[in-house]
Each structure stands twice: as C-alpha cells, then as structure tokens.
Amino acid sequence: MLESPETVVNYYDSDFDYYEEEGIRQQVSGAYANIERVLRDKEAIYDITPREFEELVAEVxxxxxxxxxxxxxxRDGGCDIIATKEISGIPYMILIECKKCSARHKVDVQLVRSLLGVQSDRKANKAIHVTSSLFTRDARQFAERQEHLISLVDINDLMDMMRNAR
Incomplete structure (x- = not known):
C-alpha cells in the first residue's frame, strides 16, 4: 500500500540538511576523481590540497x-580520520593521521610517536599514519616495535591500496 505524501515526509529526519548532504556527495566525488587522477599520474598527489588528501584517504x-x-x-584531536566497523559484532576503531608533504620530505619518528599517544588516549584499536611521501628509518623501526598498534602507509602502499579499492 502506498503511503500518502504527508506520511512519507514523517519518515525523514527533521535534521536533514540537503546542502550538507550535497557537500558530502561533492567531497566523495572529488576524492574519487583525485584517486583516478593519482592512479594515472602518481605525481598528481602533490597537486592536491592537504584536505583533499585526507578526503582521498578517507575514500580509500x-x-x-x-x-x-x-x-x-x-583542532582535530591528533587524527584526521576515524574509521570504524564491526567485525563479528565487535566494534573496531582506527585513527588515521594524514601527512601530505613533498616527495623529498620524509615523515620522522616524532610524528609517529605522537600518533601512538593519540591512539592510546582515544583507546582506538589501531592507528595508521598515511603520507604522500616516505617514512624515515627510525619511524619505520618504531612502528615495527609497536606490533599491531600502529601501521605506516607511505605513497607506494597508498598507491597499492587505491589500485585494490577499484
């Protein structure tokens, strides 16, 4: 049985904001376009803004x-993206920090240590640091010692993730 238009309207949340929803849709389509652009030309990642980089990572x-x-x-509280899902009914939360920088600028151990502190404070299951460049040897060694608490995703890993997400 079809509902009358008045009844159907009652199903929608009164807090719905068309413009906010449209803004989210534009972010996603922009992130997807940036993914396609970067997959065609890896150097294009350096042409996007830091916020677009965060949106790209969020889309991945x-x-x-x-x-x-x-x-x-x-005032993001030390992470740029909060990713959640349930695994067998158990909530799982990942904090993701994005660092968009030039290809020559490697992310150092200080930033990785800082993210681990945020992960501990927020009681997240895992923290992931994603960069458009690479990590220093010290940063990689520190992350390896943390075992399952923190992971590092450099530009090469990110490119693989984007290819696999297609």
Whole structure:
C-alpha cells in the first residue's frame, strides 16, 4: 500500500540538511576523481590540497567497508580520520593521521610517536599514519616495535591500496 505524501515526509529526519548532504556527495566525488587522477599520474598527489588528501584517504578506507569520519581541519584531536566497523559484532576503531608533504620530505619518528599517544588516549584499536611521501628509518623501526598498534602507509602502499579499492 502506498503511503500518502504527508506520511512519507514523517519518515525523514527533521535534521536533514540537503546542502550538507550535497557537500558530502561533492567531497566523495572529488576524492574519487583525485584517486583516478593519482592512479594515472602518481605525481598528481602533490597537486592536491592537504584536505583533499585526507578526503582521498578517507575514500580509500570507505571502499574497504569502513565507516569513515573526517575530523575538523583544525583542532582535530591528533587524527584526521576515524574509521570504524564491526567485525563479528565487535566494534573496531582506527585513527588515521594524514601527512601530505613533498616527495623529498620524509615523515620522522616524532610524528609517529605522537600518533601512538593519540591512539592510546582515544583507546582506538589501531592507528595508521598515511603520507604522500616516505617514512624515515627510525619511524619505520618504531612502528615495527609497536606490533599491531600502529601501521605506516607511505605513497607506494597508498598507491597499492587505491589500485585494490577499484
């Protein structure tokens, strides 16, 4: 039985904001376009803004069946993206920090240590540091000692993730 238009309207949340929904749709389509652009030309990653980089990373995790939330651009609490999902009914949360920098600028151990502190404070299951460049040897060694608590995703890993997400 079809509902009358008045009844159907009652099903929608009164807090629905068409413009906010449209903004989210534009972010996702922009992130997807940036993924396609970077897959065609790896150097294009250096032409996008830091926020677009965060949106690109969020889209990659979204395509891996995570619910993603991009934190505010400022006062983000030490992470740029919160990715969650349930695994066998158990909630799982990953904090993701994105560092968009030039190809020559490697992410050092200080930033990785800082993210581990945020992960511990927020009681997340895991923290992932994603960069458009590479990590220093010290940063990689530190992350390896943390076993399952923190992972590093450099530009090469990110490219693989984008290819696999297609």
């Amino acid at each position: 995790f979204s395509q891996q069946v995570y619910n993603v939330e991009i934190t505010p651009a400022t």
